[in-house]
Amino acid sequence: MTLLILGGTGEARQIADRLQGYDAVISLAGATRAPAAQSLPTRIGGFGGADGFRTYLQEAGITAVLDATHPFAHRITTRTASICQSLGLPYVQFLRPPWTPETGDNWIEITSETEAAAHIPEGSVVFLGTGRQTLDRFANLTGREVICRQIDPPDKPFPFAGGRFLVGRPPFSVADEVALFTALGVQYLVVKNAGGAASGTKLTAARQLGIPVLMIARPPQGDWPVVATVEAARAWVNAL
Structure with missing residues (x-):
């Protein structure tokens, strides 16, 4: 198995920490000039659109994708899920629960x-x-x-x-x-x-x-597998 983690969130870094020693790479979009160091091999920058992403997955020998991008990176997530489905690659989105109002909130x-x-x-x-x-x-x-x-x-x-x-x-x-x-x-x-x-x-x-x-409000959620905790993400990887 060669796992690609689409990162950029704090939870993506935590997932990478728990997957040290796995055959995995974490990808960052490069939106931040000095991103925090990651505990897995890291690539920085975009893929060049859908065709570029598809080419990367095939050339890098990626066999599964864990999408831990921002909850509002809806276009990236939708594209990734669609391409993984077309290639027959296991895919899951890490999606932390939304905030809900508490007493005293306006x-x-x-x-x-x-x-x-x-x-x-x-x-x-x-x-x-x-x-x-x-x-x-x-x-x-x-x-x-x-x-x-x-x-x-x-x-x-x-x-x-x-x-x-x-x-x-x-x-x-x-x-x-x-x-x-x-x-x-x-x-x-x-x-x-x-x-x-x-x-x-x-x-x-x-x-x-x-x-x-x-x-x-968050964008509409698509019909793809989702995990909501870092440990659930690791369990998904271990079950591959």
Whole structure:
């Protein structure tokens, strides 16, 4: 067996840690300039689309794929599952459970970034915990102060007026987030429902500060095998 892990999440790194000694490689998209070191052989960069991915699987002798990309990497996941099915390769997606509101939360669920403006009054201070890849979809937030946190220093200007980047590398504790939101005067928090404890600290901070949260719902889930824990992912590999 030669296993390909599609990584980029903290859980992907944990899965790789538990599979040391296996014939496996972890692939990172290269979205972060200095990604954390992995405990398995690592390739960085895209595959060149569907045809390139198919060619890589065949040339590298990949016999199974474990997809531990971000829950919102829906196009990549759909493409991967489809190609693995066509090649007869075992495939599973690691998908951590979504967040659910707790007592004291003030969540507004939306289905896309463009809906945020309808719920945020002009003049508000808005903190985007959504990353830079979909930043242009918030361009209708005119008249608001928009702050987008990203890991790497920006290599281009903010894409619309009234916004700025804030550089920060996780993890962030609840106390870190409370202090940051207070200092910035954040009035609205916008996040994708990625799930996970590590990035959930901002939700706890928002709850403590009484900040409304606009929660972007996950894309529809396809009909493919899913595991929800790191140990379940390892068990899937061991059962191959």
